[in-house]
Amino acid sequence: MGTDPLEDPRSAAIEELEQLGLSAYAARTFVALVGLGEGTAREVSQVSEVPRTRVYDAVDELHERGLIDVQQSSPKRFWSISADTASRMFERELQQRTDVLRTALSEIYPIDHHVEQRGVWTVSGEPAVTDRVLDFLAEADDEIVYMTVDDLLTPELIGALKDATERGVSLKLGGVSESVREQITDEVDDVVTFESMWMWSDTPAGRLLMIDGRKILVSALVNGADASPTDPRSENAIWGAGETNSLVAVLKAIFTWRLEEIIDE
Amino acid sequence: MGTDPLEDPRSAAIEELEQLGLSAYAARTFVALVGLGEGTAREVSQVSEVPRTRVYDAVDELHERGLIDVQQSSPKRFWSISADTASRMFERELQQRTDVLRTALSEIYPIDHHVEQRGVWTVSGEPAVTDRVLDFLAEADDEIVYMTVDDLLTPELIGALKDATERGVSLKLGGVSESVREQITDEVDDVVTFESMWMWSDTPAGRLLMIDGRKILVSALVNGADASPTDPRSENAIWGAGETNSLVAVLKAIFTWRLEEIIDE
DNA sequence: AGTTGTTGTGATTAATCGGGTTACAGCGCT
DNA sequence: AGCGCTGTAACCCGATTAATCACAACAACT
Numbered sequence: 001m002g003t004d005p006l007e008d009p010r011s012a013a014i015e016e017l018e019q020l021g022l023s024a025y026a027a028r029t030f031v032a033l034v035g036l037g038e039g040t041a042r043e044v045s046q047v048s049e050v051p052r053t054r055v056y057d058a059v060d061e062l063h064e065r066g067l068i069d070v071q072q073s074s075p076k077r078f079w080s081i082s083a084d085t086a087s088r089m090f091e092r093e094l095q096q097r098t099d100v101l102r103t104a105l106s107e108i109y110p111i112d113h114h115v116e117q118r119g120v121w122t123v124s125g126e127p128a129v130t131d132r133v134l135d136f137l138a139e140a141d142d143e144i145v146y147m148t149v150d151d152l153l154t155p156e157l158i159g160a161l162k163d164a165t166e167r168g169v170s171l172k173l174g175g176v177s178e179s180v181r182e183q184i185t186d187e188v189d190d191v192v193t194f195e196s197m198w199m200w201s202d203t204p205a206g207r208l209l210m211i212d213g214r215k216i217l218v219s220a221l222v223n224g225a226d227a228s229p230t231d232p233r234s235e236n237a238i239w240g241a242g243e244t245n246s247l248v249a250v251l252k253a254i255f256t257w258r259l260e261e262i263i264d265e
Numbered sequence: 266m267g268t269d270p271l272e273d274p275r276s277a278a279i280e281e282l283e284q285l286g287l288s289a290y291a292a293r294t295f296v297a298l299v300g301l302g303e304g305t306a307r308e309v310s311q312v313s314e315v316p317r318t319r320v321y322d323a324v325d326e327l328h329e330r331g332l333i334d335v336q337q338s339s340p341k342r343f344w345s346i347s348a349d350t351a352s353r354m355f356e357r358e359l360q361q362r363t364d365v366l367r368t369a370l371s372e373i374y375p376i377d378h379h380v381e382q383r384g385v386w387t388v389s390g391e392p393a394v395t396d397r398v399l400d401f402l403a404e405a406d407d408e409i410v411y412m413t414v415d416d417l418l419t420p421e422l423i424g425a426l427k428d429a430t431e432r433g434v435s436l437k438l439g440g441v442s443e444s445v446r447e448q449i450t451d452e453v454d455d456v457v458t459f460e461s462m463w464m465w466s467d468t469p470a471g472r473l474l475m476i477d478g479r480k481i482l483v484s485a486l487v488n489g490a491d492a493s494p495t496d497p498r499s500e501n502a503i504w505g506a507g508e509t510n511s512l513v514a515v516l517k518a519i520f521t522w523r524l525e526e527i528i529d530e
Numbered sequence: 531a532g533t534t535g536t537t538g539t540g541a542t543t544a545a546t547c548g549g550g551t552t553a554c555a556g557c558g559c560t
Numbered sequence: 561a562g563c564g565c566t567g568t569a570a571c572c573c574g575a576t577t578a579a580t581c582a583c584a585a586c587a588a589c590t
Contacts, residue, residue, distance in 0.1 A: 009368075009369040009370070009372035009373050010369075010373060012365065012369040013366060013369035013370050013373060016362055016365055016366040016369065017366070019286065019362065020362065020366070021284065021286075023576095023577070023578085024577080024578070025577085025578075031370075031373065034370055034373050034374055035373050035374075040537090041537075041538080042536085042537085051578090051579065051580075052537090052538095053537095053538075053539080053540095053579095053580085053581090054578080054579075054580095056537095056538065056539080063387075063389050064389055064390065065390070065393075066388065066389060066390035066392055066393025066394075066396070067393075069386040069387060069388050069397075069504075070386065070387055071384040071385065071386050071387070072385070072387065073384055074536095074537065074538085074585095074586065074587070075536080075537060075538085075587095076537085076538080077384065079386055081393075081396065082374065082400075083367070083370035083371040083373065083374045084367070084371065085396050085400065086366075086370060087363055087366060087367035087370060087371075088396070089392060089393070089396065090363050090366060091360075091363045092392065093392075094359040094362075094363065095356075097281055097284060097285065097359075098352060098355050098356045098359065100277065100281050101278060101281040101282065101285070101351075101352060101355060102348070102349075102352035103274075104274040104275075104277040104278035104281065105274070105278050105296075105299055105348035105351060105352060106348040106349065106352075107274035108274050108275060108278060108296065108299050108300050108348065109299060109300075109347065109348040119336040119338055119342065120336060120337070121334040121335065121336050121344055122328075122334060122335055122336070122337065123331065123334050124328050124329055124331060125329070125330070125331035127331055127354060127357060127358075128330075128331025128332075128334075128346075128354070129331075131331070131346065131350050131353070131354065132334075132346075135347075135350070239334075288547095288548070288549085289548080289549070290548085290549075305566090306566075306567080307565085307566085316549085316550065316551075317566090317567095318550095318551085318552090318566095318567075318568080318569090319549080319550080319551095321566095321567065321568075339557080339558090339565095339566065339567085340565080340566060340567085341566085341567080
């Protein structure tokens with residue numbers, strides 16, 4: 001990424017505004033105006049480094065989106081809404097958009113997602129992997145084996161695990177630290193915890209999930225050398241389903257074997 | 266607008282996905298995959314009318330955003346997440362974005378918004394006008410006079426009016442229908458309502474707001490001939506502040522005069 | 531009133547991006 | 561070997577937008 005993460009709020013804001021659909025000029029102009037509170041085209045141009053003659057277009061764009069008010073004098077004056085109001089504005093608009101999207105998509109959705117029995121699927125991105133894990137947990141009806149590192153065990157996931165045990169699914173949880181383990185055994189009954197077994201692979205960290213011995217997901221965190229703490233860590237996962245699935249067959253064998261060994265201790 | 270409003274969910278979804286930052290190909294591909302549940306590049310290409318050779322690019326884009334899983338076989342197979350999961354995905358991402366924007370903007374925000382005493386500001390768009398009205402209501406400490414048409418009197422606005430009266434501001438409300446008036450007098454104490462006085466202007470509908478006799482906002486709805494009920498109706502407003510402000514001076518004179526006359530009846 | 535610097539609009543150019551097409555190498559199948 | 565299909569990559573072209581320039585309208589000041 002070329003821009004500073006949190007150091008420079010102006011660049012960060014401009015970046016976001018562009019992502020949200022504003023032109024580069026409009027974004028820079030708006031940020032300048034938020035800083036100034038109010039100003040003329042010349043003033044805006046000086047602090048934003050937008051060519052003065054283009055400030056007028058940018059301002060039109062912003063005015064139509066309700067982000068600034070304009071004064072029809074000469075020179076024209078521009079007045080930006082407050083940071084808080086602007087954020088509310090975007091939030092409202094985006095909420096509306098996702099609502100439309102949700103209804104449109106659900107109207108499309110046709111047949112049930114029959115699950116492919118052959119092949120291995122790959123997933124990219126931590127949020128996507130978590131979603132898949134949540135889906136799978138929800139469809140378990142016998143046994144869940146879940147191994148994960150601490151910071152991927154969010155409250156949302158703990159809730160899903162709890163739900164599963166409450167409908168009679170047995171849970172084996174591994175890899176977490178002592179403190180987290182205590183917290184879990186406190187909140188969730190019917191859980192067996194076991195020590196980490198990341199040693200069986202050279203994967204530094206990630207998750208491993210097995211559902212009813214018929215569905216398996218494995219993930220690895222891939223932020224190698226350029227690991228910046230603020231970045232959303234990048235996670236890649238693969239999963240497969242079905243007794244005959246090759247991934248399931250292989251991993252299930254290794255997994256249950258090691259698992260029995262460790263729990264027996 | 267060239268696309269159907271609600272008739273065709275596919276077009277609607279594609280439109281939204283593009284607005285949300287997906288390329289046209291990626292949007293069409295995703296919608297096709299949601300319909301198919303799962304499919305190959307060829308199948309996707311047939312229903313989405315995306316050139317087959319470009320499906321692969323689109324699919325990369327979608328995979329990186331966590332919207333689909335891919336199977337590394339030949340032919341490759343693509344598996345879309347459910348409509349519900351996809352919506353949650355976007356919601357989460359956008360929430361995150363607006364959060365970043367909010368903090369960035371508030372760090373920029375410098376001096377307090379000193380209010381210009383001269384000149385008239387213009388606002389465009391119903392949401393923007395409502396925001397301005399809410400801002401102004403919040404800073405009233407003596408008297409609010411508010412005239413509006415029914416459907417612009419949202420719960421949010423009623424709440425703000427109620428807040429104001431509860432801190433001792435007197436409220437004069439006009440223009441609303443009988444039923445709404447009853448609802449208001451029910452919810453909010455210390456409110457004087459009066460009949461519409463839109464006759465003083467040729468404006469068909471809109472709002473008129475006066476705060477402490479020192480700040481005035483006037484709006485008009487401008488959806489002329491092409492008024493479609495689903496469109497967010499377009500509203501334009503002007504406002505000015507300060508005893509010496511020309512807009513305030515003129516309107517205040519007319520307004521209080523007519524107001525006394527009507528309420529006296 | 532004339533002069534001067536500033537303001538706002540419009541036209542024009544340059545560069546970037548994304549949609550659309552084509553070429554082609556690898557592969558399995560007959 | 562021949563064929564069809566899959567996946568990668570290169571290319572072209574049109575649209576959008578950043579960036580520059582020319583100019584008329586205007587305000588201010590002498």
